[in-house]
Amino acid sequence: MIDVQHVSKRYGGYLAVEDVSFHVPQGQILGFLGPNGAGKTTTMRMITGYMPPSSGTVTIAGYDIFSQSLQARRHIGYLPETVPLYTDMTVRSYLDFQGTIHGLKDPHKRGRVNTVIERMRLDEYADTYIGKLSKGYRQRVGIGQAIIHEPDVLVLDEPTIGIDPIQVVETRQLIKELGQDHTIILSTHILPEVSMVCQRVVIINEGQIVAADTADSLSAKLGGPERVRLLVRGPAREVAGAVRDLPGVQTVEHEATGTEGVDRFLVACRMGRDLRPQLAAVITQHKWDLLELQAIGMSLEDIFLRLTTSEELPANA
Amino acid sequence: MRNALAIGGKEVRTYFSSPMAYVVAAIFLAATGFFFVQDLAVLQLARLQGFFGPASFLLLLLCPLLTMRLLAEEQKLGSLELLLTAPVRDEEVVIGKYIGALAMVGSMLALTLYFPLVLFLFGDPDPGPVLTGYLGIFLLGACFAAVGLFASSMTSNQIVAAVIALGFSLLFWLAGTAGSMLQEVPGARDLLQYLTLSTHYGELVRGVVDARALVYLLSFIIAALFLTVRSIETKRWR
Ligand SMILES: Nc1ncnc2c1ncn2[C@@H]1O[C@H](COP(=O)(O)OP(=O)(O)OP(=O)(O)O)[C@@H](O)[C@H]1O
Numbered sequence: 276m277i278d279v280q281h282v283s284k285r286y287g288g289y290l291a292v293e294d295v296s297f298h299v300p301q302g303q304i305l306g307f308l309g310p311n312g313a314g315k316t317t318t319m320r321m322i323t324g325y326m327p328p329s330s331g332t333v334t335i336a337g338y339d340i341f342s343q344s345l346q347a348r349r350h351i352g353y354l355p356e357t358v359p360l361y362t363d364m365t366v367r368s369y370l371d372f373q374g375t376i377h378g379l380k381d382p383h384k385r386g387r388v389n390t391v392i393e394r395m396r397l398d399e400y401a402d403t404y405i406g407k408l409s410k411g412y413r414q415r416v417g418i419g420q421a422i423i424h425e426p427d428v429l430v431l432d433e434p435t436i437g438i439d440p441i442q443v444v445e446t447r448q449l450i451k452e453l454g455q456d457h458t459i460i461l462s463t464h465i466l467p468e469v470s471m472v473c474q475r476v477v478i479i480n481e482g483q484i485v486a487a488d489t490a491d492s493l494s495a496k497l498g499g500p501e502r503v504r505l506l507v508r509g510p511a512r513e514v515a516g517a518v519r520d521l522p523g524v525q526t527v528e529h530e531a532t533g534t535e536g537v538d539r540f541l542v543a544c545r546m547g548r549d550l551r552p553q554l555a556a557v558i559t560q561h562k563w564d565l566l567e568l569q570a571i572g573m574s575l576e577d578i579f580l581r582l583t584t585s586e587e588l589p590a591n592a
Numbered sequence: 593m594r595n596a597l598a599i600g601g602k603e604v605r606t607y608f609s610s611p612m613a614y615v616v617a618a619i620f621l622a623a624t625g626f627f628f629v630q631d632l633a634v635l636q637l638a639r640l641q642g643f644f645g646p647a648s649f650l651l652l653l654l655c656p657l658l659t660m661r662l663l664a665e666e667q668k669l670g671s672l673e674l675l676l677t678a679p680v681r682d683e684e685v686v687i688g689k690y691i692g693a694l695a696m697v698g699s700m701l702a703l704t705l706y707f708p709l710v711l712f713l714f715g716d717p718d719p720g721p722v723l724t725g726y727l728g729i730f731l732l733g734a735c736f737a738a739v740g741l742f743a744s745s746m747t748s749n750q751i752v753a754a755v756i757a758l759g760f761s762l763l764f765w766l767a768g769t770a771g772s773m774l775q776e777v778p779g780a781r782d783l784l785q786y787l788t789l790s791t792h793y794g795e796l797v798r799g800v801v802d803a804r805a806l807v808y809l810l811s812f813i814i815a816a817l818f819l820t821v822r823s824i825e826t827k828r829w830r
């Protein structure tokens with residue numbers, strides 16, 4: 276449904292996206308994961324036909340986004356990162372306008388506007404000016420305008436950014452539901468979001484794809500408790516030595532806590548190893564007091580570090 | 593065309609809910625009304641010349657304030673991105689915006705129609721120049737609106753857009769004055785005269801309808817709209 280082939284984008288002399296290729300089959304939700312400045316928005320702008328790629332092709336539902344632009348664009352609903360809506364229109368008149376320019380005609384259009392208002396739970400605000408809505412509600416209107424013409428493809432640029440945690444959960448649920456009738460590509464820099472919502476993940480860093488995998492196997496490989504924080508009462512140097520000698524431990528960082536005799540250790544384990552039982556055992560064996568043992572998920576930065584510096588997770592795209 | 597009309601309709605609604613449009617229209621009506629009454633009372637002449645003269649210059653000053661928002665704000669808010677990824681041609685976006693601006697300028701001029709009404713009720717004016725004068729002032733407003741739209745496509749800053757529009761409008765308003773200094777090069781002088789909006793407007797107000805003038809004014813509008821389309825296209829390539 277979405278086919279991206281060897282796409283690059285150059286801003287002046289700066290190469291923002293370099294030779295990116297991936298394919299999203301019908302009905303799939305693809306997560307596009309990357310840190311700030313990775314090139315997510317740039318890639319999405321090329322997919323939606325806002326800007327042409329410097330080289331490479333994008334095909335939407337069989338239409339080339341550049342040479343058959345209008346046909347291709349009819350199949351796309353797009354939510355840009357900044358949710359740029361007309362603040363001087365009411366929710367209903369805005370959705371009606373978007374319906375019109377996406378080719379809907381009354382009475383079907385009126386029906387769609389009502390359906391979308393209901394689905395996005397905007398009933399209460401249907402006649403409110405968009406400028407008066409909170410960020411979370413604007414986001415709903417933004418998603419609403421993207422789905423008004425029932426497009427095959429939805430392109431959502433960071434759809435959960437800047438809204439409160441409850442609405443984030445709701446939005447993720449909504450995207451999953453939308454995945455039943457739409458092919459979706461969504462960008463994010465939140466790792467758990469990908470495993471919650473998406474079936475497949477493409478990870479991009481500095482304009483290049485560093486990994487592409489199913490969400491499940493990626494989170495199995497990356498989501499484990501590879502970093503553990505320990506709070507131990509005991510002789511710091513001996514504790515650190517004992518922990519470091521455990522098989523599977525890569526590094527041990529030591530931090531003083533301010534309390535005499537109590538120290539904090541940050542233990543990094545080899546990819547895919549859960550060493551929490553061994554860590555607990557070694558400390559109790561030495562009759563030190565284990566005050567805290569906490570698994571810390573990997574941050575996105577850690578993942579990029581690993582993906583780009585180690586061979587442990589090959590990019591099996 | 594349906595898309596252009598939808599965009600135009602949306603622009604009209606935006607105008608009618610924006611204070612800027614009302615302030616501009618109020619200034620235009622008050623100022624032209626003053627000159628009209630002055631002409632009528634002082635010169636005791638049943639003619640509209642006292643209105644058409646200042647009205648043209650007021651349009652030149654006020655049109656940029658009406659058009660500056662059209663595309664500059666879309667760029668500032670980022671909503672141009674949604675408009676340009678909708679299944680709408682760039683030409684339809686530009687024509688839609690232009691329809692909105694024309695409707696605004698047109699309604700402002702329509703509100704002055706009570707001047708000729710008063711004249712016809714209480715005097716016996718020559719209807720010819722009144723009709724051609726209104727054709728002229730509408731075409732002039734249409735030219736300023738087209739230039740203003742082009743200026744608005746060039747920047748995301750509305751003030752800059754207004755200043756650029758004013759600059760271009762003044763250029764094409766005054767070019768003939770510069771031309772009249774070129775007495776010894778008649779070719780250049782005539783060309784500059786022809787490129788000047790005030791030349792053609794002046795003829796229409798005097799009741800003279802010259803096909804060459806109409807061709808020029810319409811070409812002027814089409815050229816400005818064409819440049820606006822190109823300006824939007826280059827935005828995609830940045
Ligand atoms: N219009 C532009 N002109 C020049 N450089 C740009 C432009 N847009 C983006 N860039 C640059 O291209 C790179 C990729 O930007 P992009 O917006 O695609 O990143 P992103 O992955 O969406 O980041 P974020 O998570 O912050 O939204 C950045 O270094 C950015 O500075």
Ligand SMILES: [Mg+2]
Pocket residue numbers: 315316317356432
């Ligand atoms: Mg972005």
